[in-house]
Amino acid sequence: MSTLLEVSGVSVSFDGFKAINNLSFQIAERELRAVIGPNGAGKTTFMDIITGKTRPDEGRVIYGDKGASLLKLSESRIAQAGIGRKFQRPTVFEDQSVRDNLMIALKKKRGPFAVLAFRPSAEDHARVREIAGEIGLNTALARKAGELSHGQKQWLEIGMLLVQEPKLLLVDEPAAGMTPAERQQTTDILREAARTRAVVVVEHDMEFVRRLDCKVTVLHEGSVLAEGSLDHVTQNEKVIEVYLGR
Numbered sequence: 286m287s288t289l290l291e292v293s294g295v296s297v298s299f300d301g302f303k304a305i306n307n308l309s310f311q312i313a314e315r316e317l318r319a320v321i322g323p324n325g326a327g328k329t330t331f332m333d334i335i336t337g338k339t340r341p342d343e344g345r346v347i348y349g350d351k352g353a354s355l356l357k358l359s360e361s362r363i364a365q366a367g368i369g370r371k372f373q374r375p376t377v378f379e380d381q382s383v384r385d386n387l388m389i390a391l392k393k394k395r396g397p398f399a400v401l402a403f404r405p406s407a408e409d410h411a412r413v414r415e416i417a418g419e420i421g422l423n424t425a426l427a428r429k430a431g432e433l434s435h436g437q438k439q440w441l442e443i444g445m446l447l448v449q450e451p452k453l454l455l456v457d458e459p460a461a462g463m464t465p466a467e468r469q470q471t472t473d474i475l476r477e478a479a480r481t482r483a484v485v486v487v488e489h490d491m492e493f494v495r496r497l498d499c500k501v502t503v504l505h506e507g508s509v510l511a512e513g514s515l516d517h518v519t520q521n522e523k524v525i526e527v528y529l530g531r
């Protein structure tokens with residue numbers, strides 16, 4: 286399968302401190318990947334580089350079948366090019382229903398001019414119902430987002446990104462604060478999402494990563510320390526030393 290995103294030889298320093306150090310990373314068009322690593326390993330900075338929030342000092346970030354450089358694009362252009370990011374804390378519109386939250390996200394996809402004259406079509410309603418099903422909220426469409434559990438809000442926000450049909454979805458610590466049952470469902474949602482796109486999940490919870498059952502990239506001091514199945518990387522001596530052995 287072809288590569289969707291290729292990061293090569295990327296470095297970035299903050300006040301002389303190398304947060305990302307000659308980092309290389311690739312993900313295929315349809316792939317689920319977990320990124321793990323101890324505190325300060327560079328996971329957040331790595332995602333900031335992909336979304337254009339942080340510009341690297343060196344290296345290349347190539348995206349899509351035309352091999353476009355993301356380094357030339359603004360944050361909003363990168364988002365429009367199909368890179369969606371879910372931050373740790375849910376940011377749904379609490380006073381709006383689940384349906385309206387998903388509709389707002391659909392509207393956003395159409396761009397600033399569509400917002401003014403947006404009237405949801407039967408197709409839009411069908412799409413919203415479809416996504417609500419994928420995130421396990423099909424019976425909660427009329428509920429206010431503010432009444433949802435923490436886990437359900439996280440799913441809603443993932444749904445708001447999925448409605449926009451990202452090619453690459455970046456998800457930051459989705460399992461934090463979730464009940465075991467919510468974690469299980471989150472795994473299912475992310476695995477399903479990765480059947481039609483690339484999904485990168487940054488996560489500390491090893492049980493959660495195990496259930497994702499995907500290739501794992503271990504970051505340490507801004508570089509890739511190991512990559513492979515969770516069993517493979519957790520047997521790596523260097524990984525045990527810097528990360529698991531702590």
Ligand SMILES: Nc1ncnc2c1ncn2[C@@H]1O[C@H](COP(=O)(O)OP(=O)(O)OP(=O)(O)O)[C@@H](O)[C@H]1O
Pocket residue numbers: 299300303304322323324325326327328329330331
């Ligand atoms: N804007 C910044 N200015 C200065 N230092 C920064 C900045 N952003 C990140 N750093 C430093 O870069 C290193 C990598 O940080 P980063 O947040 O990417 O790590 P992380 O793997 O996401 O950590 P955590 O698991 O704790 O969230 C850290 O030492 C951090 O203090």
